[in-house]
Amino acid sequence: MGRLLQFILSPLSLCYGLIMQSRNLLFDIGILSQKSFEKSIISVGNLSYGGTGKTPHIEYLIHLLQPNYSVGTLSRGYGRDSKGFILASKRSNIKYIGDEPLQYLKKFENLQVAVDEQRCRGINLMLQKHPELEVILLDDAFQHRYVKPGLSILLTDYHHLYTEDYVLPSGTLREFRSAAKRADIIVVTKTPKIFSPITRRRILEDLRPASHQRIYFSYLKYSAPIPFQDSDQFAFPLKPINILLFTGIANDYPLREHLERICSELITINYPDHHQYTEKDLDIIKKKFDDLPTKKKILVTTEKDVMRLKTPELSTKLKNLPLFYVPIEVDFHQNDKQQFDNEIINYVKKN
Numbered sequence: 409m410g411r412l413l414q415f416i417l418s419p420l421s422l423c424y425g426l427i428m429q430s431r432n433l434l435f436d437i438g439i440l441s442q443k444s445f446e447k448s449i450i451s452v453g454n455l456s457y458g459g460t461g462k463t464p465h466i467e468y469l470i471h472l473l474q475p476n477y478s479v480g481t482l483s484r485g486y487g488r489d490s491k492g493f494i495l496a497s498k499r500s501n502i503k504y505i506g507d508e509p510l511q512y513l514k515k516f517e518n519l520q521v522a523v524d525e526q527r528c529r530g531i532n533l534m535l536q537k538h539p540e541l542e543v544i545l546l547d548d549a550f551q552h553r554y555v556k557p558g559l560s561i562l563l564t565d566y567h568h569l570y571t572e573d574y575v576l577p578s579g580t581l582r583e584f585r586s587a588a589k590r591a592d593i594i595v596v597t598k599t600p601k602i603f604s605p606i607t608r609r610r611i612l613e614d615l616r617p618a619s620h621q622r623i624y625f626s627y628l629k630y631s632a633p634i635p636f637q638d639s640d641q642f643a644f645p646l647k648p649i650n651i652l653l654f655t656g657i658a659n660d661y662p663l664r665e666h667l668e669r670i671c672s673e674l675i676t677i678n679y680p681d682h683h684q685y686t687e688k689d690l691d692i693i694k695k696k697f698d699d700l701p702t703k704k705k706i707l708v709t710t711e712k713d714v715m716r717l718k719t720p721e722l723s724t725k726l727k728n729l730p731l732f733y734v735p736i737e738v739d740f741h742q743n744d745k746q747q748f749d750n751e752i753i754n755y756v757k758k759n
Contacts, residue, residue: 417578425575428551428583435553442556443528447535448477448543448759450752451557453550455570455587456580458681459658460563461597463508463712464628464738466547470516472749477756478520478540482530483509483547485523487682493533496521507682507715508547514715527555543756550590551582559755562591564615565659566599566625571614588615593751594623598662601627603741622751624744630666633732636714642706642730648672650705652697656683656713663734667708675700685716690725697729707731 434440450469454460466481473479485494485506496505496513505513505523513521520538524530527549535541549555550562564570570588573579588594596611603625617623633644651671653664656679668674677693679685697707707729709717714733717726740748 414574414578418574421575421578424577425581425584428575428587432553432583432587440553442553444556444558445531445535445544446759447541448559448756449531449546449555449557450543450755451546451549451552451555451560452563453546453548453561454563455550455582455585456565456568456573457576457582457658459568460565461626461628461738462548462563463511464736465561465563465595465597465626466508466512466545467515468626468738469545469752470512470519472752473543473756474516474519477542478518478538479543479545480520480522480534480538480541481509481512481545481547482522482524482527482534482549484525485509486548487684488523490523491525493524493526493530494522495534495537496523502715502719507712510715511712527552531555542759550587558759559593559752560591561593561595562588563595563597566596566611567661569596569611569614589618589621591621593748594621595748596623596625597627597738599625599627599741603627608741622747624748625741626738626744627741628662628666629737629739630663631735631737633708633734636709636717636726636729636731636733642732644732645704645706647704650675650700650702651708652677652693652700652705653708654693654713655679655710656685656716657681657710660710663710663736666734672704683716685713685722687721687725690722694725694729705730709733711735 435442452462452466470479488506489503494505496509502510509521509523522530522534531544570585573581575581612623635642648671650673651667652675654677658681711733
């Protein structure tokens with residue numbers, strides 16, 4: 409967004425920010441009540457609208473905690489056609505629970521996955537149905553203040569720190585930067601894998617954490633591409649090749665950077681975050697793919713997009729196409745991993 413447009417929109421941003429600040433004040437002074445729970449409730453969220461890597465960080469926490477604790481996730485279920493509380497089952501689909509909850513459900517055994525736009529109700533119902541749950545991970549709940557989490561984790565993108573952003577509509581922040589003080593942990597996500605101490609120090613000075621806050625730095629790791637079709641028909645090529653990447657996520661730049669290192673040419677098609685693909689979309693994608701002037705070409709998308717593509721109608725459209733998806737996970741730099749893991753586990757142990 410240009411500086412002139414930001415300046416023009418700044419009065420609207422101020423009004424929006426003040427409305428959110430007034431709402432926060434009502435919670436802070438107790439006029440609007442927050443509910444605490446005896447079980448371990450960990451919130452993962454951000455100040456901006458999407459794109460900070462909540463899904464892989466939730467998955468990191470599941471991997472960390474599941475070996476020793478009974479874990480559940482609770483999301484709003486963005487983009488689903490249903491409403492209210494739903495406890496996911498093997499029969500659940502994307503229209504019923506949304507793409508991110510479906511991804512958690514598919515990837516983890518013995519994980520309780522639920523959706524509810526009202527988080528307090530959702531937690532209560534999860535615990536009623538599964539009283540053995542010891543930890544509930546709240547996905548994208550930093551602004552959902554009716555729940556008082558035992559531990560609040562705030563994510564911010566290394567390439568777009570909240571200290572460099574503005575409140576909607578002149579920026580992407582949902583509330584003023586000062587709201588970051590509510591977090592117990594701040595994670596700077598999507599950092600370079602080779603991360604200099606000078607850059608680390610600069611960001612710490614920029615974020616200026618409060619005395620009760622700890623800051624950790626994470627980065628993305630990409631696994632080997634997986635064929636969309638469950639068959640041996642296609643294998644990911646070892647030699648450089650043309651790639652047509654299509655995504656419906658908030659920020660695809662880390663994946664683009666990763667693929668550019670392993671292909672001869674990268675062509676991209678971008679859709680909005682949580683885009684619900686149609687057969688017409690796939691016709692457009694297929695035509696652009698067919699028009700690429702080479703036989704050495706493949707299609708690539710994200711793991712989250714695959715959740716929205718695995719319907720009978722869309723899967724049929726994609727049959728016989730060399731489509732792959734690239735799973736991602738997060739890791740932490742240097743001593744951050746042990747310190748972060750210890751902080752999470754120590755919090756859960758106390759509860």
